[in-house]
Amino acid sequence: MxxxxxxxxxxxxxxxxxxxxxxxxxxxxxxxxxxxxxxxxxxxxxxxxxxxxxxxxxxxxxxxxxxxxxxxxxxxxxxxxxxxxxxxxxxxxxxxxxxxxxxxxxxxxxxxxxxxxxxxxxxxxxxxxxxxxxxxxxxxxxxxxxxxxxxxxxxxxxxxxxxxxxxxxxxxxxxxxxxxxxxxxxxxxxxxxxxxxxxxxxxxxxxxxxxxxxxxxxxxxxxxxxxxxxxxxxxxxxxxxxxxGLQGIFAESASEQGFRFDARGLVRKHNQGEGCFSCGWVFEPMQEFDFDKLMQFISAQTQGHSALLRLKAVMITSDGIAGINWSDGDMALTELDDSLDSRLEMIATQEINWDEVEQGLIGCLVA
The missing domain is CATH 3.40.50.300 (P-loop containing nucleotide triphosphate hydrolases)
Incomplete structure (x- = not known):
């Protein structure tokens, strides 16, 4: 009460x-x-x-x-x-x-x-x-x-x-x-x-x-x-x-929403508005990323897209769980205690070749 x-x-x-x-x-x-x-x-x-x-x-x-x-x-x-x-x-x-x-x-x-x-x-x-x-x-x-x-x-x-x-x-x-x-x-x-x-x-x-x-x-x-x-x-x-279309608000958090993963074990979601475009990926919990490859991938994204405004991620990697927060040249990298899955999202002022980005991201997975 x-x-x-x-x-x-x-x-x-x-x-x-x-x-x-x-x-x-x-x-x-x-x-x-x-x-x-x-x-x-x-x-x-x-x-x-x-x-x-x-x-x-x-x-x-x-x-x-x-x-x-x-x-x-x-x-x-x-x-x-x-x-x-x-x-x-x-x-x-x-x-x-x-x-x-x-x-x-x-x-x-x-x-x-x-x-x-x-x-x-x-x-x-x-x-x-x-x-x-x-x-x-x-x-x-x-x-x-x-x-x-x-x-x-x-x-x-x-x-x-x-x-x-x-x-x-x-x-x-x-x-x-x-x-x-x-x-x-x-x-x-x-x-x-x-x-x-x-x-x-x-x-x-x-x-x-x-x-x-x-x-x-x-x-x-x-x-x-x-x-x-x-x-x-x-x-x-x-x-x-x-x-x-607001069913997601009834989940305890976005992290607990049920996602329908494809055969590769990932889901991709888009949004646009206010002159911006977003694309985000969620990977099943058992998927693990090579930390060094992941950081090279993120560096390539932040340096290669002039329209990119934000990149943030929580990723399960071979070196632990990494929290990544990038904006306009400023990068913050933190080690997190726990995560249910791996997630990465980018926001840009124009559409980016998301298919190409996705292939690069998949390439960072531990074989």
Whole structure:
């Protein structure tokens, strides 16, 4: 039974800005005895972020909604996922990560609806930004990039350890460019914080999670009336979800969805929207990859496709389970404790020869 409203934060930001990495660090700050829940929405269809978070802490529950539907106007898949996660985890805090290609205003509308008033206490929305992207018009002029900043209560500059020229405290050039850009968007009053993965979560960033959602009322608007309470166990809702093609949201996580593997022991899934294309592969658990060949393959993909925006993977290899997270030249490689299977996904601004990529990936399997 929900005794008090659950403090809830939305952590948004464009592709590859470090949302998953930040949430991993936040989970490490969880007070002992508390349960935190994370709801992750991915643009792709195979679900990888939960695996990259590698939450072995028994006080953490992670749920994925694949296919970028969290930020859609329908509201049903989001409500079902939230209701089921709350019922299962009974969390002391809920963190929600929308897809980097989505606009979080729709999820804010859902969470601001009257029937969640005594269940969810909507706190500050954090928008993460890599200040280097301001020099790239693909980001600077992208509607979702701009809209994500507009819904933010706190803007967090990430990956600053990778570009020391930011120098926020000393007024570095990139810091000045960010200030100018925010002024252009009429966001000069929005709080800006700096975050470096090397330094960990600062006290000020933790405290910012407790701030109230300034725009909660404004975000809900007149449309909040269309969102009605839903019971995730009702046959009517399940029928509605089946009609909408949303069956995947009823799985405990994307990692637990049933995939129909072909004779080679793999499945391939596509998605497209917001000017981007994704392709993801899932391999049966008994399939193992040669680590060196896999890294050579990934290097070839990240260097050989100018349209590639993101590549992420959780792979069972001959050297252990590897978590791989690449974006625009930045590569993070981590060793994970466990994985149900191997998954790799790529997101690009145009179609890539996926058949060719697939053959290269299969070539990395241990014979």
């Amino acid at each position: 929900i005794v008090k409203a659950i403090p809830t934060n939305i952590i948004t930001g464009f592709l590859g800005v470090g949302k998953t990495s930040l949430i991993k660090q936040l989970l490490k700050t969880k007070p002992e005895g508390e349960t935190w829940a994370v709801l992750v929405n991915e643009f792709g269809e195979v679900g990888i972020d939960a695996g990259l978070m590698d939450a072995s802490n028994s006080g953490v529950q992670i749920r994925e909604v694949a296919g970028g539907c969290m930020c859609c106007a329908a509201g049903v898949p989001t409500q079902v996922a939230i209701n089921q996660l709350i019922a299962r985890a009974k969390p002391d805090r809920l963190l929600i990560e929308p897809t980097g290609l989505g606009h979080p205003n729709e999820i804010i509308k859902v969470l601001s609806a009257p029937h969640y008033q005594n269940v969810i206490s909507l706190r500050s929305t954090l928008c993460l930004i890599d200040a280097r992207k301001l020099r790239d018009e693909r980001y600077r002029g992208h509607d979702n990039f701009i809209q994500q900043l507009h819904v933010a209560d706190v803007i967090v500059t990430t990956k600053t350890d990778l570009y020391p020229e930011f120098e926020a405290a000393q007024g570095g050039q990139l810091a000045e460019e960010l200030t100018q850009y925010l002024n252009e968007l009429q966001l000069s009053d929005t709080s800006v914080m700096e975050h470096s993965a090397l330094q960990g979560i600062s006290t000020s960033l933790l405290e910012s999670l407790k701030l109230p959602r300034r725009q909660a009322t404004k975000a809900s608007g007149s449309q909040s009336a269309v969102f009605k309470p839903v019971n995730s166990s009702s046959s009517l809702l399940r029928h509605t979800a089946d009609t909408l």
